[in-house]
Amino acid sequence: MSDTSVFDELPGDLMVWVLIVSELLVFGAGLAAFLAVRITDPAGFATAQDALYRTWAGVNTVVLITSGALAAFALRQSECARRGMARLALLGAALLGVVFLIIKSVEYAAKAGAGIAWDTHPFFTFYYLLTGFHAAHVVAGVVVLTLVAWQDAPRNIEAGAAFWHMVDLVWVLLFPVIYLLR
Template sequence: MSIADCEQEEAGWGILEGLPGEPMMWVLVLSELVAFALFLGAFIVAHAVRPAVFASGQITLDASLAGYNTIVLVTSGWAAAKGAASAHAQESLHARLWLFLAMALGAAFVTIKLTEYAREIGSGAGLETSVFFTLYFLLTGFHLLHVCLGIIILAVVCRRADPIHVQTGTVFWHMVDLVWVVMFPIVYLVR
């Protein structure tokens, strides 16, 4: 590949160039946002078509646990942002501490979500119980998978705590936050 080819390839990132972190993370984040939008769209359409099924399913959910999880995940996003700011200021110890807090809060989210799943499954809910629970478990499970992946990404970028990698990791983590903030009211509160 010639220098001109490399310059032309780099110029193709134009729209992503001013964003923090690596451009490929933004490509991943945007594709994941599309996937979540499709899942949420299916949930909303199915809710409109089968409101009674969704109402009876939503009543069994523990909205308070999901509310705690919202606070935990948003606080985790704040800690990740503090970690990115510390990394940018070349304060790698502080960056690692903030990222560790973000990961610990992410682990708390996972624990709370698994507790919620255990309660729901214990009360007889499962993937085949109704269209509500099928979409609920698929949507929240897909998100939970992203939380776990986000914790791994934060752990990887935490090792060196250099600004570009920390920014890249926190971009993914903020996508996970954003998706949950949108999902929470749609899944748990809107009747």
């Protein structure tokens, strides 16, 4: 019998995975609540949804997926002992996270300029809650990726990339549910 466990095979640290799973559960609960409330007013949700910028949300999706690819590339470079390339890829991933935040900020400012607030309609309550919570995770991810680029041990890169992939995954779920689902 081996002294290793399934947890030893996880990239990064076990506590990072506890964080990732707990965050996915929180976002999952938020999306479930959004969908449950949406059932009570599908026409109102569709009308409110028309105020969103689907094209820019699509651009943000490409930005985060590209960023995730750079984080994965950084891990591969680290495994090949190419520290400079790994650091550059991590900083590129973090920079794309900042691009995501800029686009999201422009969208929020446009909503505010149009008088659309969290209490305008239940759709916007969930929109601001879910996308704002996600944006906070993007900020945290940008900080993590930057710190990992500085302290670029392979295990650190594994943990940072795993967290960043969780941030990507959440957006890949939020985007269709909030912006596209009718």
